[in-house]
Amino acid sequence: MTAPILRCEQVSKAYGKKQALNGLNITVPEGRITGILGPNGCGKSTLFRMLTGLVRPDRGTVEVLGSKPGWETNRHIAYLPDRARWYPNHTVRQAFEWGESFLPRFSMEQAIRLADYMDVELDARIGGMSKGQEARVMLIQCLAREVSLIILDEPFTGIDVMSREAIVAGIIDYLEDSGQSVLISTHDIQEVEGLFDYTVMMKQGQAIWSGDTESLRAEYGSLRDVFRKMYAKEWQR
Numbered sequence: 001m002t003a004p005i006l007r008c009e010q011v012s013k014a015y016g017k018k019q020a021l022n023g024l025n026i027t028v029p030e031g032r033i034t035g036i037l038g039p040n041g042c043g044k045s046t047l048f049r050m051l052t053g054l055v056r057p058d059r060g061t062v063e064v065l066g067s068k069p070g071w072e073t074n075r076h077i078a079y080l081p082d083r084a085r086w087y088p089n090h091t092v093r094q095a096f097e098w099g100e101s102f103l104p105r106f107s108m109e110q111a112i113r114l115a116d117y118m119d120v121e122l123d124a125r126i127g128g129m130s131k132g133q134e135a136r137v138m139l140i141q142c143l144a145r146e147v148s149l150i151i152l153d154e155p156f157t158g159i160d161v162m163s164r165e166a167i168v169a170g171i172i173d174y175l176e177d178s179g180q181s182v183l184i185s186t187h188d189i190q191e192v193e194g195l196f197d198y199t200v201m202m203k204q205g206q207a208i209w210s211g212d213t214e215s216l217r218a219e220y221g222s223l224r225d226v227f228r229k230m231y232a233k234e235w236q237r
């Protein structure tokens with residue numbers, strides 16, 4: 001395995017009585033597109049907040065890019081939180097200009113290229129966009145950064161199935177030779193099956209499987225089947 005981009009050892013975090021992470025152990029190698037998969041409430045966002053220094057573990061060790069998460073590691077990370085919003089009066093172009101002025105290693109050239117690929121109008125006003133269009137702008141803002149690690153928390157929410165497929169193909173194309181590592185959380189693997197080359201399956205604050213997606217498929221079948229088997233109870237809700 002190459003140097004890990006992320007390492008968690010016996011990590012626990014509770015919010016009051018709610019145990020969000022419960023002895024989480026994971027190691028994720030660098031240079032991969034990794035899916036952090038699991039049902040609502042299994043601790044995906046808490047893990048991502050921990051990697052960006054927004055919450056601290058109660059117990060255990062967390063390392064991102066080989067160090068304890070903090071302001072220094074954050075300079076090398078692009079993060080799309082699960083509830084981010086834009087300033088509604090900005091156009092897409094203005095949002096990118098803001099990104100260029102404010103976010104380390106933001107490439108306007110890449111942002112414009114991605115917008116073209118994802119059918120996003122540069123002069124469209126964000127306040128008037130559908131949820132799915134706005135989700136694309138958020139995604140581009142992260143992908144246009146030439147950083148070591150991109151963390152995307154549920155980036156496809158609100159984007160319809162056909163657009164998702166095109167976007168996923170675009171992400172794979174775009175990231176293929178970049179050497180960047182990407183962590184993407186989702187509870188809905190159906191339309192993004194082909195995206196991940198490394199997979200972590202989470203349940204109730206723990207990792208129940210992690211490894212190459214190919215090995216997972218060889219062991220269990222398609223990711224959809226794996227999901228059904230591993231989360232039989234949650235699937236029926």
Ligand SMILES: Nc1ncnc2c1ncn2[C@@H]1O[C@H](COP(=O)(O)OP(=O)(O)OP(=O)(O)O)[C@@H](O)[C@H]1O
Nearest residue numbers: 015018019020039040041042043044045046047187
């Ligand atoms: N700030 C908070 N205060 C109290 N409880 C919280 C807080 N943040 C998360 N939780 C709880 O911790 C558990 C894990 O939440 P988390 O958001 O990490 O899960 P998730 O897997 O990202 O879920 P989802 O897919 O719904 O976003 C949930 O039960 C949630 O209700």
